[in-house]
Amino acid sequence: MANIRLTELVKEFGSTVAVKGISLDIENGEFLIIVGPSGCGKTTTLNMISGLETPTAGEIMIGDRVVNDVEPGDRGLGMVFQDLALFPHMSVFENIAFGLRVQKMEDQEVQERVRAAAEALYILPLLYKRPNQCSGGESQRVALARTIVNNPDVFLMDEPLSSLDAKLRVDMRTELKRLHDRLKATFVYVTHDQAEAMTMADRIVVMNGGKVEQVGSPLDIYDTPMTQFVAGFFGMPTMNFLEGVLTSSNGDPIFKSGSLEISLPEESTQNIKDNKVVLGIRSEHVSVSDGALRGQARIIEPLGDASLVYFEFGEEEELVAKVSPELRISPGDQLMFSLQASHCHLFDQSDGHRLN
Amino acid sequence: MNERVTTVADLRKDGITARFSAWLSQERIFRWIPFVMVEGMIICVLIIPFILTIYISFLRWRANRPFEQAYLDGFRNYEAVLSDPGFWLSLGRTFYFAGSAVILELIIGFILAMLVHRIVAGRRIYITIFLIPMMVVPVVAGYNFSMIYLDSGPLNELLWPLTSLLGINPRIRWLSNPLAAQWAIILADIWQWTSLTFLIFLSGFSALPPQLINAARIMGASRAQVFLWVELPLLKPAIVIAIVIRSMEALKMFDPIILLTYGGPGTSTQTIAYYLWEQVWQFNKFAYGAAASILVLILFSVLIFVGIYLLGRQSEAVERGEV
Structure with a gap:
């Protein structure tokens, strides 16, 4: 078992800086998910942990040793790749046994361990097939079995579910979480899919532009995003953002944007100096059944358990509300809406940092 | 009953030209043109000469006598070829040359490709340099080697410090010693064709x-x-491709021999291609050469399959x- 510590990690490729000084403590046995848009440096960070990339500056510790100059194979890690990277010329058995053969393990033990790993992932009947004869889900299990058979302390996963179809991906999420509970190893998982991050992670690291935007539990990140980027990245549909100014009337803080005025809880605005802000509010905190503000429905997206109502108000400003499906609204309908002031997030207009 | 109504247009069509153009429009001629051109070419340059070769191989005829005196003589030419040690020796030598050359070309090409694949800076320069030999016309390459192997040539100049140290006459005549001449030819082939194996392996490495x-x-x-x-x-696919392509080519080895040694000293650098050429064009043994080439064809067909x-x-x- 091992914890991982990254200190001021930097990676440059020529003149581009992919990772700009990341510091991170990954606890032993934690399921940590690094999430961010393409090109944010998440895979590069993972590759530096694995040893496939050498950091330009900074330090990587696994357990209590610095591994910057340790070969990938000597770091005690297992990795599942985006395209799975199964050896096409070997049977499933030999794929799983590869790591054991490398260590020149006795054949008897190889047999036992490969079978145990295959059994754990329900792929015993596949052992003598070739990877190209396996379905997407089966290949996924083979790649996992190949990793767990070596008993690594740390599992690194680089978007391993991205090649699966939507249904299978959801099933595999549950299975990965179960696997993590059983193995109690440290999982570092990279994805661009915020839903994957929310459902599986103990802790999420949100990266953007080579830097860490926020580290926290899934609900922390969802409920208290520290930057506008994080707020916009998590949640479906994307959080509503309104640019406006903070003023006060009779000592009560008020957010003004065009014709819209919302009074905010006093404590939420105490430390704000600049009055140009972005107000963010999630769709589920916008109510369209009652309220004092007037809008007009544009598009309705029924999701089954809820419906998304995109509506316009004021000077062509648009908001989206998540409402109960029983509420029958058609495009073009006039509606009265309100925003739950206690769930409003305020961000700095210039640098996007959270203000309240 | 549906009676066909004769129209003016029908009447006009009855003219000879109309009928001819209708006949043409069915593409009876045009659809055959590509076929005739391609097949015609193959028949003229391949099939007819091949049948003639088979026919000639059964004749008793030398090209310095009039063809009228030629007569069918059963399998005598074949018997003569099969009982000629020169045929078997040159066949064996062909496999020896081709085998040695191809094995070394594979090894050297593989190593070069592996090294160049790992190089980051200046990779293109190395690739260009290593591909040059393949682009040299084989005859030019042969002439170059004939100069390199001269007894006052650059090879001996290069070796001069060593030969003078060992007290050997520095004017080594590379092409006069049977073994040295054989390896001089193998070396010329390796120089020219390692480029190809290098290229095949480099693409293999890049595709990993x-x-x-x-x-x-x-x-x-x-x-x-x-x-x-x-x-x-x-x-593995790249290796198999390199082996098959190079072996097929190397079994035809002819150019460096004609340019460097003329099959000599003695017959020590005669390959089967040289042997056939010599029988037909030097000794005028057309019928004998035809029989020998049919036998070689049968043997090589098996290898090609x-x-x-x-x-x-x-x-x-x-x-x-x-x-």
Whole structure:
């Protein structure tokens, strides 16, 4: 078992800086998910942990040793790749046994361990097939079995579910979480899919532009995003953002944007100096059944358990509300809406940092 | 009953020209033109000469006598060829030359490709340099080597410090010693055709998926294990292609021999191609040469079928996604 510590990690490729000084403590046995848009440096960070990339500056510790100059194979890690990277010329058995053969393990033990790993992932009947004869889900299990058979302390996963179809991906999420509970190893998982991050992670690291935007539990990140980027990245549909100014009337803080005025809880605005802000509010905190503000429905997206109502108000400003499906609204309908002031997030207009 | 109404247009069509153009429009002629051109060419340059060769191989005829005196003589030419030690020796030498050259070309080409594949800076320059020999006309390459091997040539100049140290006459006559001459020819072939194996292997190395190598490295495989267990098996199609293509070419080895040694000293550098050429064009033994070439054709056909089978098996494996 091992914890991982990254200190001021930097990676440059020529003149581009992919990772700009990341510091991170990954606890032993934690399921940590690094999430961010393409090109944010998440895979590069993972590759530096694995040893496939050498950091330009900074330090990587696994357990209590610095591994910057340790070969990938000597770091005690297992990795599942985006395209799975199964050896096409070997049977499933030999794929799983590869790591054991490398260590020149006795054949008897190889047999036992490969079978145990295959059994754990329900792929015993596949052992003598070739990877190209396996379905997407089966290949996924083979790649996992190949990793767990070596008993690594740390599992690194680089978007391993991205090649699966939507249904299978959801099933595999549950299975990965179960696997993590059983193995109690440290999982570092990279994805661009915020839903994957929310459902599986103990802790999420949100990266953007080579830097860490926020580290926290899934609900922390969802409920208290520290930057506008994080707020916009998590949640479906994307959080509503309104640019406006903070003023006060009779000592009560008020957010003004065009014709819209919302009074905010006093404590939420105490430390704000600049009055140009972005107000963010999630769709589920916008109510369209009652309220004092007037809008007009544009598009309705029924999701089954809820419906998304995109509506316009004021000077062509648009908001989206998540409402109960029983509420029958058609495009073009006039509606009265309100925003739950206690769930409003305020961000700095210039640098996007959270203000309240 | 549906009676056909005769129209003016029909009447006009009855003219001869109309009928001819209708006949033409059925593409009875035009659709044959590509076929006639291609097949005609093949018949003229391949099939007819081939049939003539078979016919001549059964004749008793030398080209310095009038053809009228030629007569069918059964399998006598074949018997003569099969009982000629020169035929068997040159056949054996062909395999010896081709085998040595191809093996060394594969090894050197493989090593060069592996090294160049790992080089980052100046890779293109190395690739260009290593591909130059292949682009040199074989005759030019042969002439160059005939100058290199001269007893006052650059090879001996280069070796001068060594030969003077050992007290050997520095004017070594490379092409006068049977063994040296054989290897001079093999070396010329290696110089020219290692480019091709290099190119094939380089493309093979470039096509190796980096993730597979990364996966092996993370599982703790050493460089040697990655090479032997992952890279080499994945390069198998490239290796088979290189072996088949180079072997087919090397068995025809002729140009360096005619330019460097004329089959000599003695017959020590005669390959089967040279042997056939000599029998026909030097000794005027047309019928004998025809019989010998038919025998060589049969033998090489078997080899070519083996080659095609191996290539086919590799491409099937690639299609199945196994390599």
